Amino acid sequence: MGAESWIQIVYVLSALCFILALNWLSAVPTARRGVLTGVLGMALAVGGTLLNPGIVSYTWIAVAFVIGSVIGVPMAMMPMTAVPQRTALSHAFGALAAALVGTAEYFLRAGGAEMDRFTMGALAVEVILGFLTFTASLMAFGKLQEILPQRPITYRGQNLVNLGMPAAAVALAVWLVIHPGSHGLFLLMCGLALGFGVLLIVPIGGADMPTVISLLNAYAGLSAAAMGFVLNNKLLIIAGSLDGSSGLILSIIMCKAMNRSFSNVLFGAFGQVTAAVAAGEQKSYRSASAEEAASILLNASSVMVVPGYGMAAAQAQHKVRELYDQLTRQGVNVKFAIHPVAGRMPGHMNVLLAEANIPYDALLDLEEANSELPQCDVALVIGANDVTNPAARHDKGSPIYGMPIIDTDKARTVMVIKRSMNPGFAGVDNELYTLDRTLMLFGDAKAFVADLIKEVDAQSGGRG
Amino acid sequence: MNTDLLISHLWVFLLATFVGLLVIRRVSPLLHTPLMSLTNAMSAIAVVGSLVVTGRQQSTLSTVLGTVAVTASMINIVGGYLITYRMLSMFRKGKQAK
Numbered sequence: 001m002g003a004e005s006w007i008q009i010v011y012v013l014s015a016l017c018f019i020l021a022l023n024w025l026s027a028v029p030t031a032r033r034g035v036l037t038g039v040l041g042m043a044l045a046v047g048g049t050l051l052n053p054g055i056v057s058y059t060w061i062a063v064a065f066v067i068g069s070v071i072g073v074p075m076a077m078m079p080m081t082a083v084p085q086r087t088a089l090s091h092a093f094g095a096l097a098a099a100l101v102g103t104a105e106y107f108l109r110a111g112g113a114e115m116d117r118f119t120m121g122a123l124a125v126e127v128i129l130g131f132l133t134f135t136a137s138l139m140a141f142g143k144l145q146e147i148l149p150q151r152p153i154t155y156r157g158q159n160l161v162n163l164g165m166p167a168a169a170v171a172l173a174v175w176l177v178i179h180p181g182s183h184g185l186f187l188l189m190c191g192l193a194l195g196f197g198v199l200l201i202v203p204i205g206g207a208d209m210p211t212v213i214s215l216l217n218a219y220a221g222l223s224a225a226a227m228g229f230v231l232n233n234k235l236l237i238i239a240g241s242l243d244g245s246s247g248l249i250l251s252i253i254m255c256k257a258m259n260r261s262f263s264n265v266l267f268g269a270f271g272q273v274t275a276a277v278a279a280g281e282q283k284s285y286r287s288a289s290a291e292e293a294a295s296i297l298l299n300a301s302s303v304m305v306v307p308g309y310g311m312a313a314a315q316a317q318h319k320v321r322e323l324y325d326q327l328t329r330q331g332v333n334v335k336f337a338i339h340p341v342a343g344r345m346p347g348h349m350n351v352l353l354a355e356a357n358i359p360y361d362a363l364l365d366l367e368e369a370n371s372e373l374p375q376c377d378v379a380l381v382i383g384a385n386d387v388t389n390p391a392a393r394h395d396k397g398s399p400i401y402g403m404p405i406i407d408t409d410k411a412r413t414v415m416v417i418k419r420s421m422n423p424g425f426a427g428v429d430n431e432l433y434t435l436d437r438t439l440m441l442f443g444d445a446k447a448f449v450a451d452l453i454k455e456v457d458a459q460s461g462g463r464g
Numbered sequence: 465m466n467t468d469l470l471i472s473h474l475w476v477f478l479l480a481t482f483v484g485l486l487v488i489r490r491v492s493p494l495l496h497t498p499l500m501s502l503t504n505a506m507s508a509i510a511v512v513g514s515l516v517v518t519g520r521q522q523s524t525l526s527t528v529l530g531t532v533a534v535t536a537s538m539i540n541i542v543g544g545y546l547i548t549y550r551m552l553s554m555f556r557k558g559k560q561a562k
Contacts, residue, residue: 018506018509019483019487021502021506022484022487022488022491022499022502022503023487025491025495025498025499025502026487026490026491026492026495027492027495028492028494028495028552028555028557031495031498031552031555032549032552032553034502035498035502035545035548035549035552036549038502038505038506038545038548039545041506042505042506042508042509042511042541042545045509045511045512046511046512046515046541049511049512049515049516050515052515052516052519054516054519054520055515055516055518055519055520056519056520056521057519057521058519060518060519060521060527060530060531060534061515061518061519061531061534063531064518064531064532064534064535064538065534065538067535067538068534068535068536068537068538068539068541068542069538069542071535071539071543072538072539072540072541072542072543072544072546073542073543073546075539075543075547076542076543076544076545076546076547076550077546077547077550078547080551080554083497083501083547083551086543086547087497087500087501087504090501090504090505090539090540090543090544091504093508093536093537093539093540094504094507094508094510094536094537094540096532096533096536097508097510097511097514097532097533097534097536097537097540098510098513098533100514100529100530100532100533100536101510101513101514101517101529101530101533103529104517104525104526104529104530104533105513105517105526107523107525107526108517108522108523108526116465116466118465118466118467118469118470119465122465213500214500217500217503217504217507220504220507221503221507223510224507224509224510225477227510227513228473228476228477229465229470229473229477230513231512231513231516232465232469232473233512233513234473234476235509235512236509236510236512236513237473237476237477237480238476238480239506239507239509240507240509241477241480241481241484242480242481242483242484242487242488242503242506243484243503243504243506243507244481244484245480245481245482245484245485245488246484246488246499246500246503247500247503248485249485249488249489250496250499250500253493253496338493340493340496345496345497345500346493346496346497346499346500347493347494347495347496347497347498347499347500348497350493350494350495350496350497351497351498351551351554354551354554354555354556355551355554357554357556359556359557359558360494360555360556360557361557361558362558363494365492365493365494
């Protein structure tokens, strides 16, 4: 058996590891085993590839390994609040690698002149998806890191540009399949993909980031799968399509959780459309102090906390944990209701609360939370807005109509920690705030929870 | 790539996507962030192509592009697996936390 056969056997084992890794990731008890299996799969893939007799020099590979590890380790040590932007950045790296390999392959094969049509077609898919995901992920990173403005930016003819650019890139790809030797057009296609990536994210607002990050995840995976077609490598096809299907499933879950379609997320520019609706008459609301709120919490037997991006932005998760500990010690049953799109990426709230040491069995998903809320004494909303708006259930005119929400209004008392009565990201008034059973707690999420902790402590006679 | 090869690749693509959809649909929403960082690390499988492009040293352009690609993939491999493991270590059950 030659080296090539051994490499293929190693690749088969590697693919097996990747599938098992995802299988074990499905539940918390086996999830860490899943990660380790994934590491083994990657080690096999890299090891097997290094046996390739075509590799004549290891110098640059070693250099790249060192630089990559030196950058990779600190990127893994970021705090959980920074996970969305870190993820966007790593989508960018993954896509860049695929796009650059595609470009190198194109110019290596005598400038593409000797390339057959299938290979050229796959290469075009790899390069277009790779480059557009690269710039789009960098833009998403910029918005999440707040280097770029978070709100959607729209201009006239935007949708025309955003449809025209990919159409032009695809037209060039078709031309290249017929005439692979047109170097200039290949570079133009790369340029279009890079430019389109930027423009694609310009109209996307922060609240849509979970969907967009999932979509970019899928693109990066598909780009790697296309690379497998170019290089005749089945391991690449398998790992790439696993990544692609994961991104696809997450995007679908995110879209369903917002009751919107892909095209609506990408071309809808949420914030703009709804700004006009927000200008309604001011309704009256009730507010309460930390002292009153603390006494309500202490007298409750069950409390449902509804966290949102505001909790992450205020870095309030550790204070929330302290409050959780105090109330739990006083015999209050505290749980957390996590909406699928709460935060800036899928599952964002769960990792934040897990980091703050809140046990994961206290974290409920949308359905679980909604079945418990009618029996809850208090729903405490911290930094969430649109996902709690009852208008989504009945107001057909509301831009969020039809979106599944957390039924906080079914709890006996609702308390909302919020900076002011200003509408949230989507610019939609939240009916929840003006209900009779709702108390507004005005202040910064972190500061207010800290006050609550002090009051709970004082009122429970220091036993909390 | 001839037609036979293309068709066999398409089979692999189809079946792998299907396996992916079945397996990933079962992942608890609790773990969606680790899922994304793990699949992200996996898509650094592009390293397989990058390594060959770099190591063949056929032209300066391909070696440079390959080296950048290996670096980018390596960042994702090291960073992706490490942060996923870190995240999962934070998930604790109720009794242990008290």
